[in-house]
Amino acid sequence: MRDIAGNARDPIAAVAVVADDLTGAADAAGAFAAAGLTTAVTWSAERIPDLLGTVDAIAIDAGTRARDAVHAAVRMRALVGLLRASGVETVYKKSDSLVRGHIGVEAAAVLDSWHREAIGIVALAFPDAGRTTVEGRQYAKELVDGVAIAPLFEQAGLKTAAINLDTVRHGRASDYVSALRASHARVVVCDATSRTDLAAIVQAGTALGVPVVWVGSGGLARALASASVDCRRVRRPTLPAVPRRGPVMIVCGSASDVAREQVARVVASGVAGVEIPASIVRPDRSRERHVMVDAILQHVDAGRDVIIFTSAPNEPIDPGVSRALGALLTPLGERVGGLVVTGGDTASAVLGAWGITGLRIVGEIEPGVSIAIASGALGIAVVTKPGAFGSAGVLIEARGRLHARLREAARTS
DSSP: OOOTTOOTTOOSOSEEEEESSHHHHHHHHHHHHHTTOOEEEEOOGGGHHHHHTTOSEEEEEOOOTTSOHHHHHHHHHHHHHHHHHHTOOEEEEEOOTTOOSOHHHHHHHHHHHHOTTOEEEEEOOBGGGTBEEETTEEEETTEEEEEESHHHHHTTTOOEEEEOHHHHHHOOHHHHHHHHHHHTOSEEEEOBSSHHHHHHHHHHHHTSSSOEEEEEOHHHHHHHHHHHOOGGGOOOOOOOOOOOOSOEEEEEOOOOHHHHHHHHHHHHTTOEEEEEEGGGGSGGGHHHHHHHHHHHHHHHHTTOOEEEEEEOTTSOOOHHHHHHHHHHTGGGTTTOSEEEEESHHHHHHHHHHTTEEEEEEEEEEETTEEEEEEEESOOOEEEEEOTTOSOTTHHHHHHHHHHHHHHHHHHHO
């Protein structure tokens, strides 16, 4: 694998991330941006060829999390075929650290489309977010009993080998090769409980001498970026300040306990809160929707920050609710100065409703929580966060960071 930073002779982005939802794409993109690469996120296939020539790393939201497995596989094959034909040298299949989505099916599609001899190096651990892999099982606060990872790939037709913690920490690339040969495997599932473990996996994987498809969460992405980038060679275009005025709007479309605690912290800090019942999306509830929009507009037009959250206690929020929420908030796009959005479906719905077609990542607030400048109809500063990620005060920190950018833009405009 070449240095993924690229240089003047390598005009095509050297690394591409394919993810199944928007906040996952932004999470992985944040890893490469934090390492110094110019990094963009898009969900528009039409924009990919142009972006490949202007950034060092690109992350693509394939939008497959809520679709069926057949659609997910077709979509991944098409995207990866485009990336391979364009000259991208490293592909990273972003997968969920809570093992949601079509992880095995999508990995199989990416491997088949990337190279017939490609090997999948799988590490779903994200220690910074409390997600670890031990004896081939994924653990998190939400996965106290662990989830076996290998069957996800075996069921998708991929013969799978396992690398335990002892081999990760004390082995060599030859041990990975031995495991592959012994089991005739196409995929190696690696244990990891620390950043050091993930760095060791990247070191061994890059020494295999065969094409590799990296399959992992934001943790492995950070290890890959850190190990592969010579920041002295990175293109660093100047990013414009955000020439906007207005309050910050926070939208939470996640029902996770983590997200709910974060919302409570923001409301307790004095930010106006508007709770939108999930049932409001029904066709016969148009009057209630107008009342909700009017309430939000009153806060925004008075210059007050506002946090909007849906009420769907103890159950995942349906993608249809997220789409309805995006449509509901369409009138707000021109009125706010910055946006914080939690949950992949909600992020896609709100940004799409506002005519935004992509994000240029400019940094991270915490691992997995990216700050970006939007492209398309609105050049607004945006923070994206997966639902179950982040510290209790991360939304408060995100709000502060956006206000800092708005103040900076006001001074320089």
